[in-house]
Amino acid sequence: MGERPEAQDTGCWNEDKLGVTGCKRCPELVESRNRIVDGVGPGDADLLFVGEAPGANEDDGGEPFVGRSGEVLDEHLRDVGLSRTDVRITNCVRCRPSENRDPSAKERSNCRPYLDREIAAVGPELVVALGKVPAEILLGRSVAVTAEAGEIEEIAVAGETRRVLLCLHPAATLYDPNQRDLFADTISTATEYAGDGGQSTLGEW
Numbered sequence: 001m002g003e004r005p006e007a008q009d010t011g012c013w014n015e016d017k018l019g020v021t022g023c024k025r026c027p028e029l030v031e032s033r034n035r036i037v038d039g040v041g042p043g044d045a046d047l048l049f050v051g052e053a054p055g056a057n058e059d060d061g062g063e064p065f066v067g068r069s070g071e072v073l074d075e076h077l078r079d080v081g082l083s084r085t086d087v088r089i090t091n092c093v094r095c096r097p098s099e100n101r102d103p104s105a106k107e108r109s110n111c112r113p114y115l116d117r118e119i120a121a122v123g124p125e126l127v128v129a130l131g132k133v134p135a136e137i138l139l140g141r142s143v144a145v146t147a148e149a150g151e152i153e154e155i156a157v158a159g160e161t162r163r164v165l166l167c168l169h170p171a172a173t174l175y176d177p178n179q180r181d182l183f184a185d186t187i188s189t190a191t192e193y194a195g196d197g198g199q200s201t202l203g204e205w
């Protein structure tokens with residue numbers, strides 16, 4: 001497990017629940033959200049999936065990646081012998097933007113310390129960036145996600161080196177079924193870092 005980042009940037013971070021309480025850094029998102037949507041899953045997961053921001057379903061349910069995109073992710077996890085409960089899933093930005101607009105640069109920046117806290121606390125073997133925006137937030141550069149999906153890059157978080165696997169957003173497979181194989185191959189790559197959890201839940205579905 002990595003060293004914890006400095007606390008002064010993350011005053012609303014709750015280490016016990018690995019989540020955020022009462023944050024009001026983004027005024028527009030405070031208005032548009034029903035709740036702060038924290039990560040779910042084991043606090044010591046080998047795989048940490050990172051999306052962009054909650055949508056309407058996530059804002060309603062309080063859990064990242066539910067709805068159709070979540071079903072796609074669940075299906076592909078199941079295909080490699082994992083269930084949602086074997087992995088941790090979170091977002092770069094924890095509050096829902098209105099009209100599903102992209103979070104602004106300021107909002108991404110505001111929420112980044114919480115993501116870093118979560119990465120440091122969980123200490124995953126692999127962080128999986130689900131889509132272009134999370135990849136760009138994590139890597140700090142522009143990403144051509146279709147071309148780069150399946151590649152792994154190292155980043156530093158709180159003084160520890162972390163591996164980031166670039167992956168399509170699950171919804172990309174809905175818009176373009178030809179992307180299903182690329183998404184499946186990338187999820188399969190992720191399982192190489194999943195310890196002995198890769199086949200542990202087969203038969204539970």
Ligand code: SF4
Nearest residue numbers: 023025026095110111
């Ligand atoms: S998006 Fe993040 S930084 Fe902004 S108000 Fe929500 S929890 Fe706070």
